[in-house]
Every structure is written in C-alpha cells, then in structure tokens.
Amino acid sequence: MSNTIMSRLSKKAEAEVPAATPTEILLKLLATEYQAITMYNSAYYWVRGKDRSDLIPEYEEHKKDESEHAEILEELLLELGGDTFKNADEWRLVSPTEVPTIGTHEAAAINQVIEKSEVEAVELYTAAVQYFHSIEDEATAHKLVEILKDEREHLKEVRLEFQGKTSAV
Numbered sequence: 525m526s527n528t529i530m531s532r533l534s535k536k537a538e539a540e541v542p543a544a545t546p547t548e549i550l551l552k553l554l555a556t557e558y559q560a561i562t563m564y565n566s567a568y569y570w571v572r573g574k575d576r577s578d579l580i581p582e583y584e585e586h587k588k589d590e591s592e593h594a595e596i597l598e599e600l601l602l603e604l605g606g607d608t609f610k611n612a613d614e615w616r617l618v619s620p621t622e623v624p625t626i627g628t629h630e631a632a633a634i635n636q637v638i639e640k641s642e643v644e645a646v647e648l649y650t651a652a653v654q655y656f657h658s659i660e661d662e663a664t665a666h667k668l669v670e671i672l673k674d675e676r677e678h679l680k681e682v683r684l685e686f687q688g689k690t691s692a693v
C-alpha cells in the first residue's frame with residue numbers, strides 16, 4: 525500500500541469518503557473489529573465482580589458477534605485476493621486513531637465508550653456497503669449488510685442500557 529493510501533485509511537472514520545481499494549476497505553473494517561473485541565473484553569473485566577456485573581452477558585454476546593465479523597472479513601479478504609494483517613505495525617497503521625479505552629468500572633462511562641465505537645462501526649459499514657454496491661460486488665455488499673445489522677443492534681442495546689442506567693439513578 526502506498527503511504528498516501530495508508531494515511532487516508534488511518535484517518536478517523538469518514539463515512540462519506542470510502543478509502544481506496546476493496547481489500548483496503550476490508551482491512552480497515554477488520555482493524556475496527558479487532559479493536560471492538562479488545563474493547564468488549566476489557567469491559568468484561570472492568571465490571572466483573574462489581575455492581576454492574578449483570579452487563580457481562582451483553583458484553584460477551586457482542587464480543588462473540590465482533591469475533592464472527594472478523595472471521596467473515598478475513599474470509600472476504602482472502603476471496604478478494606488480499607491478505608489479513610502481516611504484523612502489529614500494519615494493524616496499527618490501519619486502525620482508527622482513537623483506540624477505545626476503558627479504565628473504569630462505572631457502567632455509564634463504559635457504555636459511552638462502547639456507544640462511540642458502535643457509532644463508528646455503523647458509519648464505516650454503511651460507507652463500505654455503499655462502496656461495494658458502487659463497484660457492483662453485490663455478494664460482498666450483502667455480507668457487509670448482515671454485519672451492519674448486528675452493529676446497529678449493538679448500538680441500540682448499548683443505548684437502551686445507558687438510558688436504563690441513567691433513568692434508574
């Protein structure tokens with residue numbers, strides 16, 4: 525990948541400006557999935573044994589979904605003649621500039637981090653679906669639409685959870 529393309533890819537999500545080639549777009553999505561897996565894993569440990577350990581099943585379910593999304597993207601990358609990340613440096617270059625970090629066991633604060641990440645996922649997948657439609661790769665677009673449905677559901681659930689928490693206080 526050229527430096528120009530890499531710098532474009534490493535910018536924060538810009539839904540209306542799809543980046544470069546099909547495999548580069550899929551790599552960007554894969555990077556965000558890896559981050560989402562890390563984020564939910566982190567959330568799990570921060571709430572474990574604390575007041576809101578009831579959130580654990582939701583975090584576990586979302587983490588499982590993100591892991592499945594990563595697998596689908598990895599398969600798509602190989603099908604389209606690309607490759608997954610060769611090393612951590614390559615992954616960091618493509619990853620969003622802001623890595624979601626959880627450093628609290630306060631459920632409301634955790635859910636804000638998760639909400640931001642899921643909003644970004646919805647934006648990225650929406651742009652990617654549009655892109656694959658535009659190049660008439662309907663098979664890939666269809667698979668990404670299925671993932672997008674999950675991301676929208678994640679966002680809905682975290683928002684409902686957040687509202688539940690704030691209204692209960």
Ligand SMILES: [Fe+2]
Nearest residue numbers: 557589590593
């Ligand atoms: Fe995902």
Ligand SMILES: [Fe+2]
Nearest residue numbers: 642645675678
């Ligand atoms: Fe998600």
